[in-house]
Amino acid sequence: MNLASLLLRSAQRSPDAPAIRHGEALYADYAGFWDRTSRLAVGLRRELGLQPGDRVALAMKNSPAYLEVLFACWTAGLAAVPMNAKLHPKEFHYMVEHSGARALFASKALAVELAFLDDEVESLEQIVDCDSPGYEALFAEEGMPPHPTADDDLAWLFYTSGTTGRPKGAMLSHGNLLTMTLCYFIDVDAAAPEDTLLHAAPMSHGSGLYCFPIVAAGGCQMIAASGQFEPEEIFDILEATPNLCFFAAPTMVTRLTQAAPEREVRRENLKTVVYGGGPMYVADLKKAMARFGPAFVQIYGQGESPMTITSLTRADHKATGHPRYEQRLASAGQAQSAVEVMIADEEDNPLPAGEVGEILCRGRSVMLGYWDNPEATAETLRGGWLHTGDMGTLDGEGYLTLKDRSKDVIISGGSNIYPREVEEVLLRAPGVAEVSVIGVPHPDWGEEVAAFVTLEPGAAVTAKELDVLCLSEIARFKRPKSYRFLEALPKNNYGKILKTELRRLWKEESGA
Structure with a gap:
């Protein structure tokens, strides 16, 4: 089933219902949303x-056009390649080239910044500025119905941060994303027709993935006028918008809580x-929860099984009288309905309740594999299970508690940063021996x-020089915020x- 059929169904059922708002302004009802999507x-x-x-890359900030391009790709039988708008040009270059994208849709500033890709990426034939007359010219003809699509046809190429210096493209099919929607x-x-989903987090990731259930229910998508996460703006929206829903990284929730005492918050409007x-x-x-009420649900997932491994439900958050309430709040909840979860040892044997091992899952939400990377696909999906690289335990009631992240991923503001990617950049600096x-x-x-x-003997390298190097190679949010120069890095007997x-040393030096 083509994901665009969800939009067509809601347009047929509720053509006059609000579908997209940009801030408080109505951008399109469902009839208009479908009309523009099918024409595009x-x-x-x-x-x-x-x-x-064919693949179509999206280098776009949150906007109504983002939704149009996304659903138009599927209507036309194409695969979308959404990319974080904060990436470095070299990172965009890699993803566009690796995916073999033939077209790139970009926000105005990014269209200018990425114009060089037209000459440097062989597959790329067109860069479209979504704020230009050229974009509107693509809506000139009558629309088309959704292209016939099989469940395993590629819908979304989701580039994960790379543990080996290069991101991998998780191939998400129409069936994968429909499973996620039903879960x-x-x-x-x-989800209900009265709901409004606010996109305050990047639509290239979790927030954008959750547009499908709202479209299926006939609810409204709201793009924050600022295009980003701004607590004061969210409070203003909450003041005027009943049944408001949104996806947020934990750091965003904490920032909202910290800002809330300065405002009267209409918590009854927060669904x-x-x-x-x-x-x-x-x-x-x-x-x-004390500030905003019983509105919270936690999900644990990965790009390889998007938003769909476990969930800690609203009921779990409200069950304050449960004898293991604290432990459950500290968990990631139970396996979602279409997914099996197992804790395994290093030989992929299942471990009993309470023992720490790698988190494995399988189900219709799990990716088809990695784009143009059969070796990584075979390793990650061996035995028919997705090997998440995360460590955790399951209790006797099936609640998953995350322990360590075996891939050493750093999560800053909800964005994944993998150390190897940063280390490889720093090691390019003349005079740097190890990082x-x-x-x-x-x-x-x-x-x-x-x-x-x-540093190598006799070398003189400063933190400022390393910072300049990082800013020339990777996104700003990935660069180190502090540098410590050591005579030698601590190692075990195996090198x-x-x-x-290093974490202990950092704590001692920082007094944390």
Whole structure:
């Protein structure tokens, strides 16, 4: 089933219902949303010459056009490649080239910044500025129905941050995303036509993925006028918008809680806050619930099984009388309805309740594999299970508690940063001998990047020079916020760098 059929169904059922708002202004009802989507799909096929199965890259900030391009891709039988608008041009370059995208849709500023890709990426034939007359020209002809699509046809190429220096493209099919959508209704929230989903987090990730259940229910998508997360703006929206829902990283929830005492908050208008993408401390969660009420649901997922591994339900958050209430709040909940979850040892044997091992899952939400990377696909999906790389335990009632992240991912402001990617950049600096990167606590963002560096004999390298190098190669939010120069990095007998020792050293030096 083509995901665009969800939009067509709601347009047929409720054509006059509000579908997209930009701030408080109505951008399109469902009839208009479908009309523009289907017309753009024809423009993609006829004007740009794209064929079913082709990839279309999106380098866009949150906007109504984002939804139009996304659903138009599927209507035309194309695969979307959404990319974080905060990435570095070199990172955009890699994803566009690796995916073999034939077209790139970009916000105005990004269209200018990425114009060089037209000459440097062989597959790329067209860059479309979504704020230009050229974009509107693509809507000239009558629309088309959704292209016939099989469940395993590629819908969304989701680039995960790379543990080996390069991101991998998780191939998400129409069937994967439909499974995720149905799990939302069963395990996360009962989406309804009266709901408004606010996009305050990037639509290239969790917030955008959750547009499907709202479209299926005939609810409204609201793009924050600022295009980003602004607590004061959210409070203003909450003041005037009943049944408001949104996805947020735990750090965003904490920032809202910290800002809330300065405002009168219409908590009765807040229906659901889905939080995920990183750990949230129980104390912070309790403060948020005390301020905003019983609106919270947690999800645990990965790009390889989007938003769909476990969930901690609204009922779990409200069950204050349960004897294990604290432990449950500290967990990531139970397996979602279409997913099996197992804790396994290093040989992939199942472990009993309470023992720590790698988190494995399987089900119709799990990706088809990694784009153009059969080796990584075989390793990650061996035995028919998705190997998440995360460590955790299951209790006797099936509640999953995350322990360590075996891939050493750093989660800052809800965005994943993998140390190897940063380390490889720093190692390009002349005079740098060894580097190790870790995540250290940050009061607002959850974690920030800290780098430990050793130099070659006689070399003189400054933190400022390393910072300039990082800014030239990777996104600003990934660069280290602090550097420590050591004579040698701590290692075990096998020569492996001991990151636990680096964390201890950081705590001692910072007084944390």
